[in-house]
Amino acid sequence: MTHQFLENETAKKVNAGHDYCPFIPVFGSPPVMFEKGKGTELWDVTGKRYLDFLSGIAVVSLGHANPVVAQAISDQANTLLHVSNFFANTTATKAAVQINELMSDAGAGSGQVFFCNSGAEANEAAIKLARKFGGRGRHAIISAFGSFHGRTLGALALTGQPAKHEIFQPMPDGFRYCEFGDIASLEALIDPTVAAVMLETIQGEGGVIQADPQYTQAVQALCKERGLLLIIDEVQTGFCRTGKWFGFEHAGISPDAVTFAKGMGNGMPVGALWARRDIASVFEPGDHGSTYSGTALATAAVLAVISEMKRLDAAGLAVKQGARLTQGLSKLSKIDHVRGSGLLLGAQLVAGVDTKDVVPVLLEMGLIVNGVNATTIRLAPPLTVSDAEIDEAIEMIASVLS
Ligand code: PLP
Numbered sequence: 001m002t003h004q005f006l007e008n009e010t011a012k013k014v015n016a017g018h019d020y021c022p023f024i025p026v027f028g029s030p031p032v033m034f035e036k037g038k039g040t041e042l043w044d045v046t047g048k049r050y051l052d053f054l055s056g057i058a059v060v061s062l063g064h065a066n067p068v069v070a071q072a073i074s075d076q077a078n079t080l081l082h083v084s085n086f087f088a089n090t091t092a093t094k095a096a097v098q099i100n101e102l103m104s105d106a107g108a109g110s111g112q113v114f115f116c117n118s119g120a121e122a123n124e125a126a127i128k129l130a131r132k133f134g135g136r137g138r139h140a141i142i143s144a145f146g147s148f149h150g151r152t153l154g155a156l157a158l159t160g161q162p163a164k165h166e167i168f169q170p171m172p173d174g175f176r177y178c179e180f181g182d183i184a185s186l187e188a189l190i191d192p193t194v195a196a197v198m199l200e201t202i203q204g205e206g207g208v209i210q211a212d213p214q215y216t217q218a219v220q221a222l223c224k225e226r227g228l229l230l231i232i233d234e235v236q237t238g239f240c241r242t243g244k245w246f247g248f249e250h251a252g253i254s255p256d257a258v259t260f261a262k263g264m265g266n267g268m269p270v271g272a273l274w275a276r277r278d279i280a281s282v283f284e285p286g287d288h289g290s291t292y293s294g295t296a297l298a299t300a301a302v303l304a305v306i307s308e309m310k311r312l313d314a315a316g317l318a319v320k321q322g323a324r325l326t327q328g329l330s331k332l333s334k335i336d337h338v339r340g341s342g343l344l345l346g347a348q349l350v351a352g353v354d355t356k357d358v359v360p361v362l363l364e365m366g367l368i369v370n371g372v373n374a375t376t377i378r379l380a381p382p383l384t385v386s387d388a389e390i391d392e393a394i395e396m397i398a399s400v401l402s
Contacts, residue, residue, distance in 0.1 A: 003181055021026070032044050033045045035066025038065050039063040039064060039065075039380050039384060040381055046324060048366065051381075051396075053368055053379045054379075058236050060381055061309075062309070064382075065148060069267075069305060072300045072303065076296055079296070082292070082295045082297065083296070085294070091300050092296060092299040095299035099260075103274055106248070106249050107254050108248070108276065109277070109382075112275060114288065115298070115315070116272065117290070117292050118261050118271045119150050119233075119235035119260075120150025120271075122272055123149045124154045126198065127141060128287065129257060129282065130229050133196070134195025134196070140193045141175055141194070141195060141198055142178055142194060142198070143176075144180035145178070146207070153172060157171045157175040158198060160180075177189075180203060181215050183215060183218045186222065188307075196204070197219060197231070199232060201250060201345055202247055204378070208372060210250075213251050217252050217253060219253075229256045230256050232248045232257075233258075234248065238262070240317075241318060241345050241383070242342040250341060255273065257280075258273075268301035312383075321381075325379060326345060332394075334349060335347050335350070336349065343383055344378075345380070348376055353401070356374065358371070365400065367393055377397075
């Protein structure tokens with residue numbers, strides 16, 4: 001299999017003349033090869049400029065090549081990268097303390113952090129925490145249809161998209177799925193084998209579907225009544241993306257455990273499981289781990305992200321710029337409505353318009369968005385996106401849709 005970009009002469013040169021695809025083909029054929037970025041802008045190998053309204057799927061929330069994050073990574077790389085989990089390091093310790101403070105300020109109480117490298121790994125840690133909390137025979141986890149929790153086997157089992165499980169059967173046991181937004185469907189699945197419920201407050205990959213706060217509050221009440229853990233996957237919604245530090249703050253709940261990744265590193269691969277102290281304490285030394293849990297390098301990026309997000313009021317920026325983008329898109333006749341929160345938005349196209357016909361044309365024009373399904377364009381630009389960039393993107397979308 002050759003990738004389209006590798007058939008392009010310029011790209012061939014960049015790839016030292018290779019005419020075959022060097023990657024295992026799990027990602028399909030990439031249409032563009034990028035070389036550099038700055039803020040909301042990206043440039044491909046031919047020098048063409050793009051506006052990135054996807055941020056590497058809600059990752060680069062402070063923009064590409066953010067100077068503060070870059071400096072922190074560089075300084076840390078010149079000081080200390082890694083020491084193993086036989087020892088502590090000052091950077092990871094500071095980052096964990098700050099995450100606990102943010103969670104406490106968000107009303108989730110006092111807790112503890114386990115660092116890892118991705119969203120899927122954070123969810124694997126959450127699955128193991130739920131199983132240890134439940135004990136033998138009480139290991140099942142209920143998640144929602146349409147959810148997305150990652151690609152490792154456990155996180156995939158947690159993902160409520162049975163079609164994605166098929167080729168990997170048999171899947172791990174102990175996962176079941178409720179209708180997102182339907183409390184009766186959740187209640188009907190609870191039996192003595194269930195340990196936890198795990199939800200996103202906005203299903204990002206599922207089409208930017210926001211949970212009604214009444215629903216999430218009912219879920220929390222039900223979990224409390226039945227003694228189940230409530231775990232919220234904030235991998236896509238966390239770190240100011242939705243206009244608050246965490247998506248659960250919109251939902252009016254205080255979860256027992258939360259998973260993070262994506263925006264917390266601004267592109268540095270890092271994730272985390274946070275759990276309230278009484279829940280975290282079910283884990284004992286040896287129950288979980290990772291060589292790269294809490295490396296000084298990754299957590300230096302986390303510290304820089306938190307400090308920059310505070311300085312810029314990134315949550316406030318998401319609200320303000322999200323409103324501008326929503327307003328501009330809502331005026332377009334081929335857009336039925338815009339949903340989501342802050343700068344995690346889904347523009348629902350009217351009947352008869354398919355994202356497959358829109359998204360590639362926008363890319364050709366220099367705007368990166370994502371057709372999250374056949375009828376929804378997902379927009380998640382950096383939270384630092386400017387008014388002018390938003391207006392430019394709206395103009396491009398308007399011209400394609402007309
Ligand atoms: N959870 C949610 C809500 C996600 O959106 C994603 C990725 O899109 C994941 C988990 C998996 O994260 P990662 O790709 O870092 O493993």
